Amino acid sequence: MSLGTKLKDAREHLQLTLRQVEEASGISNAYLSQLENGKILKPSANILYKLSTLYKVNLNSLLAAAGIITTSDKSAELSREDEVLNNIAFYAENLSSDEKSQVLEYIKFLRHKKKKA
DSSP states (O other): OOHHHHHHHHHHHTTOOHHHHHHHHOOOHHHHHHHHTTSOOOOOHHHHHHHHHHHTOOHHHHHHHTTSSOOOHHHHHHHHHHHHHHHHHHHHTTOOHHHHHHHHHHHHHHHHHHHHO
16 A cells, blocks of 8 residues: 555544644645655655654554565564554544444454354
């Protein structure tokens, strides 16, 4: 997945507009748009740090997507796993007790299904 796509997905996941991100991060709306549209491919690590913090995504995954660092297959796999866990935790904040129970039941179902395979 490209850096721009990762950033746009993360922003939309939080239901933030570019203007809201600009206000929260100090990064200009125009610059953010260029990042998301792939016109800027290698932003500074400082920019990616600000966005990873705001978007609650793993910094190394953004640095790797920008080509600033390289990751081994194992560390890339861990970054994806960390990102999934962060997303689950983020979504859990907005779930009702009933929805949380349903999610837990689904996870149990998936684990049971995996054991049978």
